[in-house]
Amino acid sequence: MDILFAILPWVAIVIVALIIFGSCIKIVPQSRAYVITRLGRFLTVWDEGVKFKVPFVDRIVKNVSLKEQVVDFAPQPVITKDNVTMQIDSVVYFQITDPKLYTYGIENPMSAIENLTATTLRNIIGDLELDQTLTSRDHINTKMRALLDEATDPWGIKVNRVELKNIMPPRDIQESMEKQMRAERERRESILQAEGQKQSQILVAEGEKQSAILRADAAKQAAILQAEGAKQAKILEAEAEAEAILKVQQATADAIRLINEAAPGQGVLTIKALEAFTAAANGKATKIIIPSELQGIAGLAAAAKTVFDTEDPKATITKTVPRQ
Known part of the structure; x- marks a missing residue:
């Protein structure tokens, strides 16, 4: 028993040492990065793989995802150049490229990106009229991405895309736009109907034209066949007459020959x-x-x-x- 009591403290020490040693071994997954400090000071950034930190000295202060992330912001009120207030919500696609800057560059990155997006959107929409805002989404998206990417670069963030999800004008403007769209649809329908009638008339005229051409061609072919028949009849008649003359001449020649052969007195x-x-x-x-x-x-x-x-x-x- 004395030996057992003597061994127990050492066993406890070994177990504690193993636990501490195990806690110091870290496996960093792919597409993740760990920001490490030593005694409160930045030390390094771990990428994927097996890593070992010094117990009680090194500390993981940030677990950063390197995948592309999406943040959807609530609709923001904006005013156009022609003083129309509308609601616009946007979506930002970004990726962390520098875990150190992302950790120490700004306190709350998501809140900063949201506020920066709203400010940038108001500035851009303020230079556009309502019609331009509704028809220039690609231009707005491209300009916002460039401005946000430049502003977030010191934070270790790269903005890949910015998309405007919804542009919601005031109710009265929406009703006016719906009336305008309805009138435009009716106008297009009238144009399509007129075009259909025009095409129908063209097809009828084309059919009549083709029918007249076929009739004229049939009459022409009939005349050609009739003339060809008359020609063949005359040729046959001439050939018959020639054959008759030939036979008469042949008979005369045969008669003369017979007379000569008979030696008449x-x-x-x-x-x-x-x-x-x-x-x-x-x-x-x-x-x-x-x-x-x-x-x-x-x-x-x-x-x-x-x-x-x-x-x-x-x-x-x-x-x-x-x-x-």
Whole structure:
């Protein structure tokens, strides 16, 4: 028992030492930063990782988040250049870039940012009229971000964006704006209706135009086909006539060839000549030349008399002299 009582104080001392040692080991999470002082004086800034501080000497005075933060401020009354009072609420997106300046640069950073935002907003809106305020949100946001970022830089804060959530004019101005918007919508609706009617008329006229073009094109094609048909008919008729003439000539040639192949005698030739003379005498010739070979034919006088009785009295018969 004496040994146990002797050991207990040392065990207690070891346990206390372990507790103190464990409390001096710190693990800094990512996107966080610890501001460390030693004996009340700034020492360093811990980033993520395992850190060790001296017991009873070092102290963590600030646990700072390095993530982007958002603060939404209540609506602020502002007055425009044309003396219109309105309520505007804004949202500020900021990030702590220097934990030391953020800890020692200003006492209450959030309150300072809110007051600075309200002051900057009043200054900017005071230089704008109501219509400009309602239509220049991007310009106001950009200008406010630049001014706030410059003012908060000594505090270790970077302002990334500033957004105006709502711009609320007085009630009477809102009613006037609603009437104006309603009139503008009605005007646009009238314009759209007129444009629709115009487009409808254009489409009707275009349809009639296309229909007339198609009718004219159909008539043109019909005329072309009719002319083509007449042309083909004439071509076929000419080809038929040419073929008929060709066949007659071919028949004549075949007849002559057959006669030549048959070697006709003088009597046959004389008879054929007489037939040709008779055909010529039936015409209207005023002068007929009679071959000497036909003068001896018994019917020559009668044929000649018929010619002189039916034709021109001045017609003459010429005798051909036989070749020696």
